[in-house]
Amino acid sequence: MTQRSSGVREMRETLPGTLAAAEEFILEFRRRWGSSLEAPHEFETELLLREALANAVKHGSQHLPARKVQCVLRLRDRRLIIAVRDEGTGFNWRAAVRREIGSLSPTGRGTRIYREYATRVRFNDRGNAVTLVKEF
Amino acid sequence: MSTVTITREANKALVQPEGDVVAASVSELRSAMREVISCGVRELTMDLACVQMIDSCGLGVVVAAHNSLVKVGGRLSVVHASKDILALFKAMRMHQHFSVTGD
Numbered sequence: 392m393t394q395r396s397s398g399v400r401e402m403r404e405t406l407p408g409t410l411a412a413a414e415e416f417i418l419e420f421r422r423r424w425g426s427s428l429e430a431p432h433e434f435e436t437e438l439l440l441r442e443a444l445a446n447a448v449k450h451g452s453q454h455l456p457a458r459k460v461q462c463v464l465r466l467r468d469r470r471l472i473i474a475v476r477d478e479g480t481g482f483n484w485r486a487a488v489r490r491e492i493g494s495l496s497p498t499g500r501g502t503r504i505y506r507e508y509a510t511r512v513r514f515n516d517r518g519n520a521v522t523l524v525k526e527f
Numbered sequence: 528m529s530t531v532t533i534t535r536e537a538n539k540a541l542v543q544p545e546g547d548v549v550a551a552s553v554s555e556l557r558s559a560m561r562e563v564i565s566c567g568v569r570e571l572t573m574d575l576a577c578v579q580m581i582d583s584c585g586l587g588v589v590v591a592a593h594n595s596l597v598k599v600g601g602r603l604s605v606v607h608a609s610k611d612i613l614a615l616f617k618a619m620r621m622h623q624h625f626s627v628t629g630d
Contacts, residue, residue, distance in 0.1 A: 414551035434580070434611035441582045445550045494620040497591045500583035507618045 400424070402464040406444075408452020408477065413444040416462060424466065432527050435508045436471055439523050440464070442501045443475040451477025451519055469527040474520070481518030488512075529578075531559045540568040545577040548585035556585075560592040569601035576607035576630060586619060593625050604628075 402420060406412040417440055425433050444462065452458035463474040488506070492499040505512045511524040529546030540563045544556050563571060571592060575581070581589075593603040604626040608616060613629040616622050 410551040414549070431611050431614070437580060438582060438615070441549060441580075445582065445584065449550075495590055495594060495624055497587040497594070498583075500586055500619060503619065504583055504615075 398467060400466045402462075404462050406460045406462060407456035408448050408458035408460050409454060409456050410445070410448050412456075413441075413448050413460070417441060417444065420464065424464075428471075429527070432525070436473075436525055438504060439508050439525060440473055442504050443473055443521055443523060446501050446521070447475050447477035447479075450482060451479030453479070471525045471527070473523040473525070476515075476520035479519050481515075484514040484518045484521075529553075529556065531556050533559055533563060535563065535568065538568055539570040539572070541572045541574060543574045543577065547580040548575075548578050548588070549580060549582045550584040553584045553588055557588045557591070560588060561595070564592065564595045564599070564601070569596065569599065570604075571596060571601065572604045572606060574607050575605060575609070575612060578612065579609060581612055581615065586615070586621065590621065593621075 402423070404416055406416055417437065420440060421437060425437070428436055444460065447460045448454060452460060458478045461476045465472045487502045492503065505523060508525070509523040510526040513522045514520065529544050529548060529552045532543040532545070534541040542559060542563065546552065548556060560571070573589065589605065596603050602625070605616065606628050607630045608627060609630060613627060616627045621627065
């Protein structure tokens with residue numbers, strides 16, 4: 392669902408906890424919003440959205456469709472907010488953000504991508520919701 | 528959704544994914560890379576000319592291929608990466624371990 396009011400654009404959806412559902416939402420985001428973001432922001436924003444949704448599906452939902460993933464995107468002026476919440480038990484984000492993974496590790500790049508590409512990253516205490524702020 | 532084209536000659540292979548190399552569609556590429564390495568390929572070139580997006584799962588497949596090749600004395604090269612993808616490889620410091628070049 393997309394809403395637009397007084398210069399604010401918003402996409403808000405509750406998704407089944409599957410990669411297929413997340414991909415469908417991402418492609419809808421690309422189709423509706425992608426062209427309105429200048430390079431390299433289009434790539435970077437989509438990458439952040441992909442990482443947040445993939446983490447919610449894999450770790451929070453365990454790929455179970457019955458577990459829902461809430462996603463809200465809000466764009467105002469040159470500030471985009473990506474908020475993703477899953478129904479999982481959460482993860483120890485404090486340890487994850489401190490951990491330096493090796494550049495040859497096949498996994499563990501999600502939070503590193505947050506740090507590289509988001510202006511601000513915020514988790515809730517339980518670790519089942521992330522808010523990413525991207526300022527252009 | 529992505530497709531993968533593989534061109535093989537002796538112990539060299541060119542792998543050309545098409546589409547997004549991302550969590551929802553990376554399994555085919557992962558299988559293709561594993562298969563060519565297990566079949567004796569030692570110089571593997573991954574051509575990203577037709578790839579516009581790669582995420583952490585896609586990067587994981589590339590790193591896994593590199594690690595597998597190194598174990599058998601082989602080598603991975605990534606070519607024709609877009610400007611954004613090249614920047615991502617560099618941000619993740621993967622270009623320090625194997626060749627990554629842009630389009």
